[in-house]
Amino acid sequence: MTTFIYKAKRGPEKTEEGELEADSRASALLALDRMGLSPITVAERPASARPAHVRQATVAPLRVRGRDVTVFTRQLGSLIKSGVPILRALRTIIDQTSNQRLRTVVEGMEATIRDGSMLSAAMQRYPSVFPALYLDMVRAGESGGMLDVSLARLADAREKEEDARRKVQAAMAYPLLVLLVGAGTVFVLLSFFLPKIVVLFKDFAHLPLPTRILIETSDFFHAYWYWLVLVMLLGAAIFKRLSAGERGRAFLDALILRVPLVRDFVVQADIARFARTLALLVNAGIVIDKSLQLSGNTLSNTILRAELDAARISTVQKGAPLSEGIKRAAHFPPFVANMTAVGEEAGRLDEALLEVAAFYEKEVEQQARLITSLIEPLLILVVGAMVGFIVAAMLLPIFELGTGLR
Numbered sequence: 001m002t003t004f005i006y007k008a009k010r011g012p013e014k015t016e017e018g019e020l021e022a023d024s025r026a027s028a029l030l031a032l033d034r035m036g037l038s039p040i041t042v043a044e045r046p047a048s049a050r051p052a053h054v055r056q057a058t059v060a061p062l063r064v065r066g067r068d069v070t071v072f073t074r075q076l077g078s079l080i081k082s083g084v085p086i087l088r089a090l091r092t093i094i095d096q097t098s099n100q101r102l103r104t105v106v107e108g109m110e111a112t113i114r115d116g117s118m119l120s121a122a123m124q125r126y127p128s129v130f131p132a133l134y135l136d137m138v139r140a141g142e143s144g145g146m147l148d149v150s151l152a153r154l155a156d157a158r159e160k161e162e163d164a165r166r167k168v169q170a171a172m173a174y175p176l177l178v179l180l181v182g183a184g185t186v187f188v189l190l191s192f193f194l195p196k197i198v199v200l201f202k203d204f205a206h207l208p209l210p211t212r213i214l215i216e217t218s219d220f221f222h223a224y225w226y227w228l229v230l231v232m233l234l235g236a237a238i239f240k241r242l243s244a245g246e247r248g249r250a251f252l253d254a255l256i257l258r259v260p261l262v263r264d265f266v267v268q269a270d271i272a273r274f275a276r277t278l279a280l281l282v283n284a285g286i287v288i289d290k291s292l293q294l295s296g297n298t299l300s301n302t303i304l305r306a307e308l309d310a311a312r313i314s315t316v317q318k319g320a321p322l323s324e325g326i327k328r329a330a331h332f333p334p335f336v337a338n339m340t341a342v343g344e345e346a347g348r349l350d351e352a353l354l355e356v357a358a359f360y361e362k363e364v365e366q367q368a369r370l371i372t373s374l375i376e377p378l379l380i381l382v383v384g385a386m387v388g389f390i391v392a393a394m395l396l397p398i399f400e401l402g403t404g405l406r
Contacts, residue, residue: 002022004022004044005018006018006019008037009037016037019117027145029042030142063101063128070159072097073151075092076090076151077149080151081152087114090109090113094107108125110122120135133277133281133294133295136290137284153283160276161273168269171372172371175375178380186383186390190218191221191222191225192225194390197394198218201215204397207397208396210392211394254303257301261367266301267332268367269360271333272361272363273298274296274308275336275356276353276357277298281294282353283350289312292308292312292316303331304331307331310329311329322340323337323338339353339356340353
């Protein structure tokens with residue numbers, strides 16, 4: 001990026017001066033036009049000579065929901081496409097949004113652009129809201145004079161990713177709820193209610209085996225329930241700490257890839273997200289090496305990410321086709337390598353990757369339905385069996401007592 005010093009008119013009387021970053025003088029002129037300015041002079045200035053007070057620093061992290069960022073992206077793209085200047089578009093969004101954090105971010109961007117910076121430079125101050133992939137797409141749109149198109153494609157990609165995530169979450173919500181409610185119910189019964197009831201059976205000379213097991217288990221839970229809660233909380237904390245570390249995360253990801261049904265689900269979901277992101281970046285004209293680095297970060301599984309990085313280093317950086325490296329990756333299906341090879345040969349890699357993404361998105365949806373259809377009845381059966389065992393163990397002594405009285 002090169003820094004340009006400009007002097008421009010805003011309306012018939014007001015004159016503004018400032019600096020902005022652009023790839024070329026033509027891009028700088030286009031940026032000024034989008035800012036609603038009529039350039040008088042635009043001169044190049046080396047980036048190293050830029051004064052310190054003009055440089056933009058990142059601000060404190062602000063957490064904005066992904067859905068709100070997607071809506072902002074869609075609105076900004078639509079306004080720019082309609083010919084609204086960038087500053088007016090941002091002010092319109094500020095007036096419309098009800099999210100205070102997003103309003104703070106957009107107001108900061110508006111102030112930065114008024115000082116002469118590009119939209120991408122203003123977004124760069126908020127890395128927690130706009131990741132590197134997002135910024136590169138915006139920069140590509142600014143350089144090519146297609147900012148509205150880039151924003152629209154970004155919004156489409158984010159919406160598809162959010163839709164896929166919601167489907168997975170919805171598919172897993174009910175089984176998880178059944179498991180938590182069932183486990184909590186059994187824990188409360190064994191720890192607090194059954195100890196008050198099994199006292200009635202203490203004087204029985206001969207108790208059935210299920211009843212004796214239930215009494216011993218209930219006594220243990222009643223005596224040590226707080227230790228059990230502490231152990232569960234400690235286990236959850238250890239798991240969270242382990243998954244946060246690089247080695248621990250790699251171990252867990254490798255373990256996941258060994259579970260048959262879960263492995264396919266995780267690989268397909270990751271590949272769908274990766275392929276759509278890579279297609280988006282390639283279509284925007286970003287070089288393939290950087291596109292692979294950015295899209296590789298969307299892979300949640302560290303093993304898949306390492307395999308893709310190895311494929312990138314062994315092929316793209318050496319001038320070889322990417323498909324050759326993907327073929328050598330252990331966990332990438334042959335379909336991905338074959339479609340990538342077809343796209344490379346035809347010069348339509350982005351279209352081939354979009355087909356890969358669409359295929360695996362359907363597969364993920366079907367896998368989610370399959371997992372749900374298998375787990376739901378299994379969990380209900382397990383919880384029902386546990387509750388049934390408790391009921392049977394409580395009733396057996398009563399039945400035997402009634403038989404003895406006869």
